[in-house]
Amino acid sequence: MAHVSLPHDAKAGPTKPEVRAVLLRKLDLGPTDHFAEVGSCTGAVTIEAARRAGRVTALERNAERIETTRKNLAANEVTGNVDLREAEAPEGLPDDADTLFIGGSRNYEAVLDKAVETGVDRIVMNVSRLEVAGAATEAFRERDLLADVVQFQVSRGYELAGATSFNADNPVYMLVGGTGAVAADGGPR
Numbered sequence: 001m002a003h004v005s006l007p008h009d010a011k012a013g014p015t016k017p018e019v020r021a022v023l024l025r026k027l028d029l030g031p032t033d034h035f036a037e038v039g040s041c042t043g044a045v046t047i048e049a050a051r052r053a054g055r056v057t058a059l060e061r062n063a064e065r066i067e068t069t070r071k072n073l074a075a076n077e078v079t080g081n082v083d084l085r086e087a088e089a090p091e092g093l094p095d096d097a098d099t100l101f102i103g104g105s106r107n108y109e110a111v112l113d114k115a116v117e118t119g120v121d122r123i124v125m126n127v128s129r130l131e132v133a134g135a136a137t138e139a140f141r142e143r144d145l146l147a148d149v150v151q152f153q154v155s156r157g158y159e160l161a162g163a164t165s166f167n168a169d170n171p172v173y174m175l176v177g178g179t180g181a182v183a184a185d186g187g188p189r
């Protein structure tokens with residue numbers, strides 16, 4: 001798997017490589033897919049998606065961060081198949097997306113409504129705040145979108161006094177589903 005280089009930083013990202021690995025498995029992107037992203041920020045997910053999907057529409061509401069996405073896309077020589085939009089979703093979301101990643105939680109209920117209306121096949125939402133994770137899980141359930149909830153806690157080792165100790169990242173809740181949502185082990189998700 002090609003490395004993602006992020007020479008330009010942003011306060012709210014990036015989604016960590018280990019989390020991206022699971023996210024990509026859940027999204028199951030292929031060359032015929034149109035992938036939509038809410039909250040591109042550093043572009044870490046955008047870059048990975050653009051290497052797999054046929055088309056990417058990436059939304060970011062923050063003007064500074066969308067510039068960061070743009071610069072990191074260029075640094076990874078990702079061009080051509082990414083439509084980067086400065087917009088606050090659901091505004092700016094395409095009508096023909098097959099897959100959707102919600103990395104920023106503003107207006108997520110309206111974003112989910114739009115996904116239902118346009119029949120998005122696979123949807124993943126990453127949440128770090130506990131209360132938002134609970135409410136978003138309910139929002140997925142109410143719309144019959146939920147297939148799985150996965151919780152991650154990644155720790156990274158570092159050398160300490162000739163041995164190995166760990167720094168822990170914040171936990172991440174990954175809500176997985178889509179308009180054809182199936183039970184946890186009953187399908188391709």
Ligand SMILES: C[S@@+](CC[C@H](N)C(=O)[O-])C[C@H]1O[C@@H](n2cnc3c(N)ncnc32)[C@H](O)[C@@H]1O
Binds near residue numbers: 013039041042106107
């Ligand atoms: C946690 S960061 C996403 C990190 C990103 N996946 C990465 O790897 O860098 C969330 C981002 O979503 C953006 N955001 C939140 N709600 C949004 C919305 N409704 N539409 C567009 N952008 C949104 C925020 O401005 C922020 O940059």
